[in-house]
Amino acid sequence: MSNYNLLVFDKNIACDVFSRLLKDRIVFISGEINDFLANSVIAQMLYLDNENNSDISLYINSPGGLISSGFAIYDTMNFIKSDVSTLCIGMAASMGAFILSSGKKGKRYSLPNSRIMIHQPIGGYKGQVSDIEIHATEIAYLKKKLNKILSLNTYKSTKQIKRDTDRDKFMSPKQALNYGIIDRII
Numbered sequence: 001m002s003n004y005n006l007l008v009f010d011k012n013i014a015c016d017v018f019s020r021l022l023k024d025r026i027v028f029i030s031g032e033i034n035d036f037l038a039n040s041v042i043a044q045m046l047y048l049d050n051e052n053n054s055d056i057s058l059y060i061n062s063p064g065g066l067i068s069s070g071f072a073i074y075d076t077m078n079f080i081k082s083d084v085s086t087l088c089i090g091m092a093a094s095m096g097a098f099i100l101s102s103g104k105k106g107k108r109y110s111l112p113n114s115r116i117m118i119h120q121p122i123g124g125y126k127g128q129v130s131d132i133e134i135h136a137t138e139i140a141y142l143k144k145k146l147n148k149i150l151s152l153n154t155y156k157s158t159k160q161i162k163r164d165t166d167r168d169k170f171m172s173p174k175q176a177l178n179y180g181i182i183d184r185i186i
Helices: 017-023 035-051 067-079 095-101 129-154 158-164 173-179
Strands: 007-010 013-016 026-030 056-062 084-093 108-110 115-118 169-171
Touching (some): 026 035, 035 056, 084 095, 095 129, 115 173
Parallel strands (some): 026 056, 056 084
Antiparallel strands (some): 115 169
């Protein structure tokens, strides 16, 4: 969400543009994926799913963010009854690409000039050796879990996912289509 309000008029009533888009079942992931953004996205998806089970469109323009926040969005996408279509607008990197790939199969899209990037989790921790070991074990667990889900989403082997996410892997929409992250370029 933005720090400014864009007003649109719907039947002579002024409302912010994001509220108007929500009326059309469009939810934005814009910017860093953190707890604040995730809670907003989750609340919107739950609200829309409670209204009816029509498709929800999740528009993504994100450099990524927190794994826990991304998993909260991912779990909600799979929890609700509504199909969630995903659309990359601009950039879907890291956790943004993970969420993009997690849309309903057949309903994962990208605009033609977008960029998609996958990589392994990034972490850093300072402290006692014992605590560093605990955090290293946790990030290795998350890496394995992310690779497994990305493998299921793309029909690639976990071995290939592990190899491809060892470093930043940038893709055009055509490459993301061939990789299995999206289903169509629009």
